[in-house]
Amino acid sequence: MAKLAPSHLLQTPLSSKPTSLPRLSSTLTLLDDLGHLGELKTLSSVKAVHAQMIKMSNNNKMDIKAKSLATCYLEFGDSRSAAMAFFVGSAHYLPWSPFLEEFRRYGNDPEDVLKFFLEFHNRGVVFDSRVLGFVLKLCGNLKELWLGLEMHAYLIKKGFDLDVYLNCALINFYGTCLGIESSNQLFDEMHKKEDMLWDEVIKLNSKKGRWVKVLELFSNMQLSFAKPNSATIINALQACGKVRALNEGKQIHGYVLRWGLESNLSICNSLISMYSRNDRLELAKAVFDSMNDHNLSSWNSIISSYTALGCLNDAWIVYYEMELSDVKPDIVTWNCLLSGHSLHGSYQEVLAILKRMQDAGFKPNSSSITSVLQAVSELCLLKHGKEIHAFVIRNGLDYDVYVGTSLVDMYVKNNCLSFAQSVFDNMKNKNIFAWNCLISGYSFEGLFEDAEQLLNSMSQEGIKPDLVTWNGLILGYAMKGRHKEAIAAIHRMKSSGLTPNVVSWTALISGCSQNENHAESLKYFLQMQEDGIRANFATISSLLKACAGLSLLRKGEEIHCHSIRKGFIEDVFVATALVDMYSKAGNFRSAYEVFRMIKNRTLASWNCMIMGFATYGSAKEAISLFNEMRGAGLQPDAITFTALLSGCKNSGLVDEGWKFFDSMSTDYNIAPTIEHFSCMVDILARAGYLDEAWDFIQTMPLKPDASIWGAFLASCLTHKNLEFAETAAKNLFELEPHNPANYVLMMNLYSISNRWVDVERLKDLMRKVGVKHSPVWSWTQIDQKIHMFCAEGKPHPDLGEIYFELYHLVSEMKKLGYEPDISCVHQNIDAVEKKKMLLSHTEKLAITYGLMKMKNGEPIRVVNNTRVCSDCHTAAKYISVVRKCEIFLKDGTRFHHFREGKCTCNDCW
C-alpha cells in the first residue's frame, strides 16, 4: 500500500500548520456535520474536539465520529491516539478492518498494526472475518509464521474455517510463509471449494511461475463447474503461453467465446500473447482483428507478437496502423521493437530505434538498455557500450540486475575483462547469470586460474554452479586444447551432483574439434554415448567437422545416414557440415548432392561448396557457383573470396585471380586479409611470375607472414629459383624457426642444385634450433579399419605382400612408358638407391594396398599429409590406366583425382 501521508508531516512541530492535507477535507466534512468545522488545523485542535466529543458521549452517532476522529489523528501521525479513539468510541460493532487498512495506508508499520490488533484482541474485541483475513495477510507479509498458525488454530476453534475470505487469506498466508506447496496442500484439504478459492490458489501458483500447476488447477476447476474470474482466465492463458500448451490455450479460447468474454480487452490481449508464444502468429492476428476495440495493451501485444517471432517489417506496419488510430506508443511499445530487433539479429536497427524513441521523447529504461547492450556487444561497438554504461550510471539504472548482467556480458564479448570484472564487483545483487558471464569470459580467454577462482567464490557465496557455469569452463578448456581438463570438468560437475547434458558434452566435443583435436572429439562422443546421452543437431555438426578434419569418409557417411533417420539433415548447420565433410573427405558427388538438397542455404553453405570445387581443382565450377549465389541475392564475404582465390590457385588461373582480388575491395567493400594476399602470391609465383610475386609482397599493405613466404618458397622450388628461395627461407626461419617444412623445402632445392654442403648446413641448423621432423604418413580405409603407412616407426604387417604387388605393378607400368623420376629423391645417393627410395613412398604403399583389398570398381581413397611428389603423381596416373581404377588422393594441400591416366589437378599442384 502506498504511503499517502507525506513523511515530512511526521517531523513537523505539532503547533505548526501542515501545508496540504489531501484527505483532511473529507474528514472535516464529516466533522462539519457534527458542528466542529474550522479549528482542526493542528493536532492540538483535534485533541480539543476529541475532549469535547467525550463529554457528549451519549451521542448515538459516536461510531461515525470515532472513525472520523481516528482518521484525523492518523493524518497528524498520532496513530496511538487514533487507535484509542476508535477503540473507545466504537469497538464492539464497527468493522475494524477499514480502520486497520486505513491505519496501514497512513504509513504505519505493519508491525504496529499487528501490535494494535493483539492489544485490542486481548482487550476482548471480537473481530470479524475481514479483519482476521487482513491480519493473516500481514502475518504472511511479515513472515510471522507462529502468529499466523495460532490464528489458523483460533479460526478452526471458532468455526471460522468455513468463511471463503478467510480460507483465501489462509492459503495466501501458507504460500508466503511455508511455500506454494503447502498452499496447494491446504487447498486440496478444503472441503468446500468456492470459485474465489480456485481463483486465489491459481493466482498464487501463477505468481510463483508454477505454470503446469496453474493449468492442472484450471482444468480441475472446470471439472468442478466453478466459474473463473477474468484474472484467472488471464493467468491460465499466460500459463499456456509459458509452457507452450497450444491445445489448452485453444480450449480456454473456446471457453471465452462460450461465456461471451470476448469483449474483455485484457482477456483478448492475453489470448494474443498466448498464441504468439505458441508461434501461432496467424491466430494472434485473428484475435486482434476480431476485437471491436483496441487499447494500448492490445497494440503492444500484437506488436510484441510480430517482433518476438521475427516478422519485423509487419511489426512496423502494425506500429503505423496504431499511430493512425491515434493511439500513442508508450515505452513498452518501443521496448518490444527494440527487443525484437535485437533478438533477431537486426542490431543496426536496434540503434536506429533507440534514436527514434529518444527523439519521440522517451527515456530508455532498464529494459530498453538490455536490448541495446545486446546489440552493441554483437556489433562489437565497445565505444557505444561504454557510452551506454555512462548513461546507466547517470540515470541510476545500474541497480537493475538485468542491466548489470548485460553490461558484464557486453564487456566480456568485447574482450574487456577488466571492465567486466569491475561492473561485476559493483553489482549489488549478483545472480547466477552474472557469475556465468564472467566465468565464461575468463575461460574463453584461457585465463583458467581466474575462472576457477570465481567458481570457488560463487560456491562460497552460496550460489551453486549450474550447467551453464560448467559448460563455460568445459568449452574454454576444450577450445584451448586442454581436453584433459575439459573432461575432468565433466567429472567434477558430476561429483557436484549435476548430470552433464547434451549441451555439456557437445561443448567438449565441439571445443576439441575447434582446436583441431578431432580424434579427441570422436573419443568423447563415444564416452557421451556410454553416458546415455543422445546427440542433437549441434553434436552432429561438431562430429562432422571432426570427420572432415580427419577425412573420415566412411564415418561421415554413417553420420549422414543417422542424420537422415533422425531428421537432423533438415538442419542447415548439419547439412552444411555434411557438404564440407564430403568435400574434404573426397566425395564431391555426395557433397554436391547434399548441397543441392539444402532448402535454406546460408552463405556458409555456398562457401563450403565453392571451397569444395576449389580444392578439387574445378575452378570453373567454383566460379559458376559463385555467380549462381550472386543471382540468388547473397552477398559474398571474405571467406567466399578465399575460396575463389584458392580455386584460381589450384587451377592456375592468373587473370581470374587478379579479377577476384581487385573485385573484392572495389565491388564488395571487403578488405583483403593476409589469406587473400597469400593466395595471390601463390597464384603468381606458381604460374612462374616470380618477379611479380616478389613485387606484390614488397608492396602489400600488411606485414608478410609465414603463409606468404611459405607460398613463395614452394614456387621458388618448382621454378628452381635459388636466389628468391634463400630470401624467403631467411624470413621463414625467423618467423617460424620450428617448422620443419621450410627446412625440408630448402634442402630439396639445394639437393636439386647439387649443393650438398648447404644441405648439411641446414641439417646442422635444424639440430641446433631443435626442429623435430614431422612424420610422413598416408592411410587408406579398408572396411572399418584405417591402414596407416608411416615413413618411420612400425611397418604395416602386410608390407611384404604390398612390395611384391608394387614391383609387379611397376613392371606393368613400365611397359606403358613409366620411368621413375629420381629427381624427387633429395638425398646424396646413387640412382639405384634412389629408385628403391621412390618405391617406399607411403602414397604408393597405400594405393597398392587399396588395389589389393578393394572390391572391383570401388575407387581407392588415400590421404597423405605432405605435398605429393611428382613421381608418385605420375605413378598414380599410370596405375589408373593399368588397373582401370579411380584413385582419390588427398595430400596436404589439395585433391587429386586420377582417372584414365589423367589427374584433375592438371599437373599443377
Next chain:
DNA sequence: AGAAACGGAA
C-alpha cells in the same frame, strides 16, 4: 518489454 550455454566455411 528485459539477460547467459553447445553447431557449419578460411
